[in-house]
Amino acid sequence: MVIEKPKVGLMIPTLNAGKCFETMLSCIENQKMANLRKIIIDSESDDNTRMIAKKHGFEVYNINRNQFTHGLVRRQAVEILSDCDFIYFMTQDAYVHELAFSNLLHFMILHPRMMVAYGRQVVDVPGENYFDQKDREFNYPEESRVKAKKDIPRLGIKTVFSSDTFSIYRREYLENVGCFPKDVRFAEDMYIAARAINSDYEVGYCADAVVTHTNGLNFREQFNRYYNMGKFHAQNKWIQKSFGSNEKDGITLVLTQTRELLHSKKLFKIPELYIRSFIKYSGYRIGKL
Known part of the structure; x- marks a missing residue:
């Protein structure tokens, strides 16, 4: 189905977005996206998040902080933006690069069976957080990719890897698979990507739609x-x-990073790599129990 003049919306879930929120929204304004309907759904922020959003042309909606789930807030966004053909989702700590919005939308329109596409993430200061940078390079390579059911034998779980840090959904297809479930508290992006692939839709990765996004998690946050x-x-x-x-x-990620550390003679970082990996794996296994 070809949409000549698609209606496009954007939703950002917010909670005390902080002093950098204005910069983040200014980056969005610089995208020059005509007729972009912009909303936030705010979890009872205590700072001036809502005021900043209104200043930058966003509609402001609210959700009870105790009721928040990643599935529920995005389901509400789809209902609010029911007049849109495509919906961008972002997080409040992602900074879009030039042409990121138009590149992601164009990539989606080029593939009429694509339900969701996500952009590339890079860290703010390469080298400052070595492991954040390498994780991004592993998950967000320089080449774009279109993933479908036929790719499962080759890609495995990577077939349904996705990210709502910066993504776009075709609303019609999203609703065809039941939209975001209210009770999904985490990894709603993977959940919907899996539904998409099982329904013979495509999941896309657009390397030309770039955002700066650095987690910078400590060990406790990694575990969680x-x-x-x-x-x-x-x-x-x-x-x-x-x-x-x-x-x-x-x-694969641990082996790849170990080889890179050996090759670059950064042997002092190998113990930290294994500690980080142990914390990740422990958290994951305990969570599965």
Whole structure:
């Protein structure tokens, strides 16, 4: 289906977005996207998040902080933006590069069976956080990719890797698979990507749609993140049953980074790599239990 003049919306879930939020929204304004309907759904922020959003032309909606789930807030966004053909989703700490919005939309329109496409993530200061940078390079390579059911034997669980840090959805197809479930608290992007592939839609990765996004997680935050990922897979066993486990990708990442550290003679970083990997794996396994 060809849409000559698509209606496009953007949603950002917010909670105390902080002093950098204005810069983030200014980056969006610089995209020069005509007729972009922009909303935030705010989780009872205590700072001036809502005021800043209104200043930059956003509609402001609210969600009870205790009721928030990543699935629920995005489902509400789809209902609010029901007049849109395509919907961007972003997080409040991602900074779009030049032409990121138009490149992602163009990539989606080029592939009429694509339900969701996500952009490339880079860290803010390369080298400042070595492992954040290498994780990004592993998950977000320089070449774009279109993933479909036929790719499962080759890509495994990577077939349904996605990211709502910066993504775009074709609303019609999203609703065809039931939209975001309200009770999905984490990894809603992978959940929908899995639904898309099982429904013979495509999942896209656009390397030309770039955002700066650095997690900078400490060990406790790393543990919690992977605990939630393990819990997600325990609650949605059908995903790994259909596409394979995450463990193989984790091992590949550790081996790749070990070789790079040896090659670059950064041997002092190898212990930290193994500590980080142990924390991730422990959190993931405990979460699955």
